[in-house]
Amino acid sequence: MKILVLNCGSSSIKYKLFDLATNEVAANGVVDKIGLKGSAIKLERPDGQKVLLEGEILDHQTGIEYILGVMTSEKHGCLKDLEEISAVGHRVVHGGEKFNGSVLVTDEVVEMMEKCISLAPLHNPPNLKGIESMKELLPDVPQVAVFDTAFHQTMPDYAYMYGIPYSLYQKYSIRRYGFHGTSHRFVSEKACEFLNRDFKSQRIITCHLGNGASIAAITNGVSVDTSMGFTPVEGLIMGTRAGDLDLGAATYIMDNEHIGTASLNTLINKHSGVLGISGVSSDFRELEKAAYQDQNERAILALNMFTYRIKKYIGSYIAALGGVDVLVFTGGIGENDTQVRAMICDNMEYLGIKLNEEVNAKLRGKEAQIQEQNAKVKIVVIPTDEELMIARDTNDIVNELAN
Ligand code: AMP
Numbered sequence: 001m002k003i004l005v006l007n008c009g010s011s012s013i014k015y016k017l018f019d020l021a022t023n024e025v026a027a028n029g030v031v032d033k034i035g036l037k038g039s040a041i042k043l044e045r046p047d048g049q050k051v052l053l054e055g056e057i058l059d060h061q062t063g064i065e066y067i068l069g070v071m072t073s074e075k076h077g078c079l080k081d082l083e084e085i086s087a088v089g090h091r092v093v094h095g096g097e098k099f100n101g102s103v104l105v106t107d108e109v110v111e112m113m114e115k116c117i118s119l120a121p122l123h124n125p126p127n128l129k130g131i132e133s134m135k136e137l138l139p140d141v142p143q144v145a146v147f148d149t150a151f152h153q154t155m156p157d158y159a160y161m162y163g164i165p166y167s168l169y170q171k172y173s174i175r176r177y178g179f180h181g182t183s184h185r186f187v188s189e190k191a192c193e194f195l196n197r198d199f200k201s202q203r204i205i206t207c208h209l210g211n212g213a214s215i216a217a218i219t220n221g222v223s224v225d226t227s228m229g230f231t232p233v234e235g236l237i238m239g240t241r242a243g244d245l246d247l248g249a250a251t252y253i254m255d256n257e258h259i260g261t262a263s264l265n266t267l268i269n270k271h272s273g274v275l276g277i278s279g280v281s282s283d284f285r286e287l288e289k290a291a292y293q294d295q296n297e298r299a300i301l302a303l304n305m306f307t308y309r310i311k312k313y314i315g316s317y318i319a320a321l322g323g324v325d326v327l328v329f330t331g332g333i334g335e336n337d338t339q340v341r342a343m344i345c346d347n348m349e350y351l352g353i354k355l356n357e358e359v360n361a362k363l364r365g366k367e368a369q370i371q372e373q374n375a376k377v378k379i380v381v382i383p384t385d386e387e388l389m390i391a392r393d394t395n396d397i398v399n400e401l402a403n
Contacts, residue, residue, distance in 0.1 A: 151181030352376030
């Protein structure tokens with residue numbers, strides 16, 4: 001069973017073709033710069049061979065035509081026929097309150113997804129474009145939508161509501177939704193599989209630390225809190241996003257810098273986070289080089305702030321869960337940055353969190369336990385794979401349909 005996974009952004013489409021029978025990634029690539037100069041499709045084959053084809057890719061439908069074309073091309077392809085694709089899974093950023101799980105795409109589902117556009121005006125329209133284009137190109141192939149927000153729909157109301165007039169929730173659906181749900185679900189399940197523990201009986205805290213970063217509290221197999229909110233800007237300090245910020249400071253900045261909402265949005269999304277604090281970079285490798293090799297004080301400050309914020313969230317989620325059994329690190333930073341993991345776990349022994357520093361220092365990018373031998377809390381690194389999760393959901397839903 002071959003499943004094509006698409007992640008359609010405003011000017012790019014990431015794609016991955018899974019062969020779930022062999023658990024192999026048959027093709028992996030991206031269409032870049034859609035509608036812009038220099039548009040091209042990249043393909044990476046399982047044998048490591050890389051292909052780059054330039055072309056005039058003006059819209060998403062053309063981009064998807066290129067993807068299907070390259071996958072079936074005699075020279076580079078991995079498919080004899082498009083009929084080998086049994087289903088397509090789409091990453092969709094926002095499912096609002098309408099979707100608490102992955103769904104088969106129907107006309108009704110598309111209509112409901114259109115109603116969520118106002119909640120993610122930059123992300124949901126290209127996701128929908130991908131679905132509509134695929135429907136035109138392969139009308140008989142079932143499509144499944146997998147939402148970033150769905151996993152967190154189990155949060156209780158007292159965790160997802162904001163302390164603002166209730167009428168604003170009723171009028172505009174303003175509440176906390178959370179994001180990275182597919183990743184939090186994947187790594188929490190995978191951690192339990194790896195530890196040979198029952199997912200439904202564990203109290204788990206998952207730290208997804210990448211350019212975007214969020215943390216989730218999971219118990220009885222469901223998410224009960226997460227750090228991102230109405231938008232992905234709430235919560236942790238990120239590469240370029242501010243994370244939690246006093247709203248009074250935001251209005252003060254607007255008044256004194258004489259800027260409107262659009263500029264404030266750019267400021268808190270693109271110019272803040274560790275980049276804004278350090279003035280060096282949003283990339284942790286460069287940030288750490290500046291901090292440890294050059295003794296750049298603002299880079300050191302940014303790292304201290306980043307890890308302190310995570311530590312505070314872990315503490316609050318331990319309180320929310322009534323304890324913790326498993327702490328998971330994932331994302332580019334969580335999987336690879338040994339120093340950040342050490343800073344986060346430092347001095348948390350009284351909560352049962354004790355890192356094995358030697359093991360931690362050597363562990364990059366692979367599944368492993370990194371706690372001290374007798375520590376109460378298991379600390380694990382799990383490389384995330386959102387696309388695989390999307391492929392599995394797609395497979396499950398399509399199989400259910402067939403039965
Ligand atoms: P992601 O958004 O999940 O791809 O994560 C990107 C972040 O991971 C960037 O800040 C990278 O600097 C960071 N990262 C990737 N590899 C490493 C590494 N070996 N050590 C430290 N940070 C890393």
